[in-house]
Amino acid sequence: xxxxxxxxxxxxxxxxxxxxxxxxxxxxxxxxxxxxxxxxxxxxxxxxxxxxxxxxxxxxxxxxxxxxxxxxxxxxxxxxxxxxxxxxxxxxxxxxxxxxxxxxxxxxxxxxxxxxxxxxxxxxxxxxxxxxxxxxxxxxxxxxxxxxxxxxxxxxxxxxxxxxxxxxxxxxxxxxxxxxxxxxxxxxxxxxxxxxxxxxxxxxxxxxxxxxxxxxxxxxxxxxxxxxxxxxxxxxxxxxxxxxxxxxxxxxxxxxxxxxxxxxxxxx
Amino acid sequence: xxxxxxxxxxxxxxxxxxxxxxxxxxxxxxxxxxxxxxxxxxxxxxxxxxxxxxxxxxxxxxxxxxxxxxxxxxxxxxxxxxxxxxxxxxxxxxxxxxxxxxxxxxxxxxxxxxxxxxxxxxxxxxxxxxxxxxxxxxxxxxxxxxxxxxxxxxxxxxxxxxxxxxxxxxxxxxxxxxxxxxxxxxxxxxxxxxxxxxxxxxxxxxxxxxxxxxxxxxxxxxxxxxxxxxxxxxxxxxxxxxxxxxxxxxxxxxxxxxxxxxxxxxxxxxxxxxxxxxxxxxxxxxxxxxxxxxxxxxxxxxxxxxxxxxxxxxxxxxxxxxxxxxxxxxxxxxxxxxxxxxxxxxxxxxxxxxxxxxxxxxxxxxxxxxxxxxxxxxxxxxxxxxxxxxxxxxxxxxxxxxxxxxxxxxxxxxxxxxxxxxxxxxxxxxxxxxxxxxxxxxxxxxxxxxxxxxxxxxxxxxxxxxxxxxxxxxxxxxxxxxxxxxxxxxxxxxxxxxxxxxxxxxxxxxxxxxxxxxxxxxxxxxxxxxxxxxxxxxxxxxxxxxxxxxxxxxxxxxxxxxxxxxxxxxxxxxxxxxxxxxxxxxxxxxxxxxxxxxxx
Numbered sequence: 001x002x003x004x005x006x007x008x009x010x011x012x013x014x015x016x017x018x019x020x021x022x023x024x025x026x027x028x029x030x031x032x033x034x035x036x037x038x039x040x041x042x043x044x045x046x047x048x049x050x051x052x053x054x055x056x057x058x059x060x061x062x063x064x065x066x067x068x069x070x071x072x073x074x075x076x077x078x079x080x081x082x083x084x085x086x087x088x089x090x091x092x093x094x095x096x097x098x099x100x101x102x103x104x105x106x107x108x109x110x111x112x113x114x115x116x117x118x119x120x121x122x123x124x125x126x127x128x129x130x131x132x133x134x135x136x137x138x139x140x141x142x143x144x145x146x147x148x149x150x151x152x153x154x155x156x157x158x159x160x161x162x163x164x165x166x167x168x169x170x171x172x173x174x175x176x177x178x179x180x181x182x183x184x185x186x187x188x189x190x191x192x193x194x195x196x197x198x199x200x201x202x203x204x205x206x207x208x209x210x211x212x213x214x215x216x217x218x219x220x221x222x223x224x225x226x227x228x229x230x231x232x233x234x235x236x237x238x239x240x241x242x243x244x245x246x247x248x249x250x251x252x253x254x255x256x257x258x259x260x261x262x263x264x265x266x267x268x
Numbered sequence: 269x270x271x272x273x274x275x276x277x278x279x280x281x282x283x284x285x286x287x288x289x290x291x292x293x294x295x296x297x298x299x300x301x302x303x304x305x306x307x308x309x310x311x312x313x314x315x316x317x318x319x320x321x322x323x324x325x326x327x328x329x330x331x332x333x334x335x336x337x338x339x340x341x342x343x344x345x346x347x348x349x350x351x352x353x354x355x356x357x358x359x360x361x362x363x364x365x366x367x368x369x370x371x372x373x374x375x376x377x378x379x380x381x382x383x384x385x386x387x388x389x390x391x392x393x394x395x396x397x398x399x400x401x402x403x404x405x406x407x408x409x410x411x412x413x414x415x416x417x418x419x420x421x422x423x424x425x426x427x428x429x430x431x432x433x434x435x436x437x438x439x440x441x442x443x444x445x446x447x448x449x450x451x452x453x454x455x456x457x458x459x460x461x462x463x464x465x466x467x468x469x470x471x472x473x474x475x476x477x478x479x480x481x482x483x484x485x486x487x488x489x490x491x492x493x494x495x496x497x498x499x500x501x502x503x504x505x506x507x508x509x510x511x512x513x514x515x516x517x518x519x520x521x522x523x524x525x526x527x528x529x530x531x532x533x534x535x536x537x538x539x540x541x542x543x544x545x546x547x548x549x550x551x552x553x554x555x556x557x558x559x560x561x562x563x564x565x566x567x568x569x570x571x572x573x574x575x576x577x578x579x580x581x582x583x584x585x586x587x588x589x590x591x592x593x594x595x596x597x598x599x600x601x602x603x604x605x606x607x608x609x610x611x612x613x614x615x616x617x618x619x620x621x622x623x624x625x626x627x628x629x630x631x632x633x634x635x636x637x638x639x640x641x642x643x644x645x646x647x648x649x650x651x652x653x654x655x656x657x658x659x660x661x662x663x664x665x666x667x668x669x670x671x672x673x674x675x676x677x678x679x680x681x682x683x684x685x686x687x688x689x690x691x692x693x694x695x696x697x698x699x700x701x702x703x704x705x706x707x708x709x710x711x712x713x714x715x716x717x718x719x720x721x722x723x724x725x726x727x728x729x730x731x732x733x734x735x736x737x738x739x740x741x742x743x744x745x746x747x748x749x750x751x752x753x754x755x756x757x758x759x760x761x762x763x764x765x766x767x768x769x770x771x772x773x774x775x776x777x778x779x780x781x782x783x784x785x786x787x788x789x790x791x792x793x794x795x796x797x798x799x800x801x802x803x804x805x806x807x808x809x810x811x812x813x814x815x816x817x818x819x820x821x822x823x824x825x826x827x828x829x830x831x832x833x834x835x836x837x838x839x840x841x842x843x844x845x846x847x848x849x850x851x852x853x854x855x856x857x858x859x860x861x862x863x864x865x866x867x868x
């Protein structure tokens with residue numbers, strides 16, 4: 001690629017920054033970024049946990065081992081993602097995590113989407129950290145070795161699309177599309193920002209009939225504010241899908257999101 | 269000489285005998301409790317008989333002013349009415365804004381405390397010459413507004429009147445005290461006044477009060493006035509608090525049908541003219557309280573042409589809470605509450621509880637159904653007049669009524685400590701859940717603004733923990749100071765370093781050299797004094813809690829996320845609150861904290 005994937009730009013965000021924020025949106029626990037020793041990373045949101053990978057070049061199982069180790073004691077289940085999936089949808093993450101959380105007899109929820117196993121878009125029990133580290137020590141570096149040692153529930157296209165919300169929001173399972181070549185990257189950049197719905201409340205809706213839901217294309221909350229000519233300053237907050245509230249303009253949006261802009265001076 | 273902004277004395281009026289006395293207020297007390305709610309708490313401790321019946325003659329009713337009253341500082345024409353609540357049996361303090369504050373203070377007192385019970389329905393008049401009682405038989409049954417008009421005609425210019433409506437005369441436990449169309453609304457202060465056989469209190473200025481540094485006060489007033497025109501107050505200025513309705517509905521924070529849901533299909537009908545194209549109420553005028561440059565008061569007109577001043581809380585309580593989406597009905601119900609002199613939040617909360625009881629067959633009132641506008645208005649009339657057994661039952665508030673009805677109805681009576689819940693859904697606002705549970709006044713959104721933390725984006729509002737506790741404490745402290753200075757909370761967003769800026773205002777008025785740190789300590793003292801008062805009056809740890817429904821019935825948000833506020837989570841947050849406040853595990857202050865209160 002010529003440029004570290006983490007720092008590649010996609011609709012105003014770095015791929016890593018977008019991925020971290022998507023995972024923060026979709027999960028309740030901390031987000032861990034595993035990096036090579038001394039690796040420069042683009043700006044990340046506050047609260048991101050950095051874990052150093054002491055064995056550079058050992059492949060995905062080493063990264064999984066380091067990430068799970070960093071989460072030991074903080075979470076029971078982790079979604080593991082590569083940094084180069086610009087279309088990763090929170091609904092995809094939630095679904096995969098929920099499958100694992102819902103079955104105590106399973107160690108990995110492994111999507112098999114778009115024809116391939118997706119070990120870097122899968123959910124793992126944090127307790128696998130030791131097994132993964134041992135495999136690295138044994139130089140058995142392919143995820144398949146880890147899967148051989150634990151209980152894996154695969155989620156094929158049908159299983160994934162059988163979930164109505166995911167089928168509506170990510171019908172082609174673009175969540176698992178990654179960027180491996182310059183052509184992939186150019187193709188990803190050529191795709192428009194996600195289509196989202198924006199609604200304004202209170203004084204923001206004054207001065208015209210702009211209050212009702214408006215469909216815009218925006219990759220971040222800040223982009224959505226710009227699209228509606230809203231000054232996203234300290235007097236304004238945004239609620240995503242009526243749920244999480246944010247003041248972060250870099251908060252990523254995904255297809256089907258609803259963004260409510262409202263006064264930060266709430267209450268009465 | 270008293271400090272600037274103060275007279276250094278309280279008038280104690282005994283309406284049983286028609287006599288009064290001035291008592292000195294030491295500088296240390298004024299500095300330690302400021303005025304308003306803070307000083308009112310101290311006065312109630314000193315002058316109240318422990319364990320007294322709130323509706324008995326031994327329970328004092330205090331009108332408390334503040335050092336800022338009478339200055340040119342915007343929003344400062346406010347006063348606190350403080351008493352033992354007939355709803356909660358604990359301290360209640362309600363703020364109101366009007367010329368009554370200025371005239372009352374300029375009688376030459378920092379507070380007027382009323383004791384006893386007049387031998388007949390009376391009006392208490394206070395001016396620079398002292399007190400007198402006049403008969404009020406001709407005012408019996410009148411609304412507060414009509415009483416005000418009658419008395420101004422009778423008494424002449426310069427008199428300002430705070431009055432009760434018929435509900436206060438009849439002892440409705442959530443009756444209000446009103447003046448200039450504003451209400452000291454929560455906790456049943458109107459019932460306390462009615463129990464003293466007082467239809468009204470009239471005050472007339474008779475003196476002046478000096479500030480320590482008039483030039484500094486004027487400069488601060490100009491600065492504050494300019495800031496009050498900025499974006500931090502835009503919501504209140506341009507739309508009023510009714511702007512909350514659709515926003516809260518969008519984030520599942522709008523209590524609906526007695527907290528059985530957190531969104532209301534009819535919200536848009538009630539939301540006001542925010543975009544010029546909604547079908548409900550339309551805003552037709554705006555006005556301000558005395559000495560206020562914000563102007564949050566918005567007059568709405570319904571499709572039926574009826575006009576009334578509406579705010580989020582009365583629309584929430586009489587609309588979604590009761591399942592009513594007809595704006596005509598909500599406006600009519602709001603106006604009826606004003607005429608009767610009852611608190612809209614407690615009225616709506618109590619009626620919503622009764623509607624659920626009726627639908628479950630627990631009370632014999634088949635006409636009382638969620639969403640039925642006529643039923644809402646009928647229930648209000650029966651409450652205000654105590655004209656039927658059901659009306660008398662509901663006039664007691666939801667806690668007492670649920671104890672009478674039994675059959676598990678207490679589990680869905682939406683109150684804390686007996687005070688009905690305001691329009692903030694605790695299951696989706698966890699910092700606010702704590703604020704409501706531990707507040708001295710009960711379920712109260714004015715003494716705890718913890719919802720600010722929930723809606724800030726800095727915390728996950730569905731995952732309450734220690735950060736939420738710290739935020740709730742901070743908003744409680746800020747409220748304690750603002751309610752004692754007194755400044756309107758709608759100004760709060762204009763202050764970037766609140767305690768330091770408020771200390772500057774207080775210093776300019778009084779001549780004290782007050783720091784932000786000192787004011788923060790004062791805030792903690794006031795919060796603790798309220799708790800100490802409640803403990804004296806019988807508070808138990810179990811009183812710091814939320815209705816069981818909110819802990820046992822999760823809500824599913826449109827996003828698919830489930831909002832749960834379990835008893836374990838609430839217990840953990842309360843434990844953290846006690847710890848951070850320096851209380852023991854039962855929520856009681858230790859000896860050192862009590863000594864600092866200066867209550868002995």
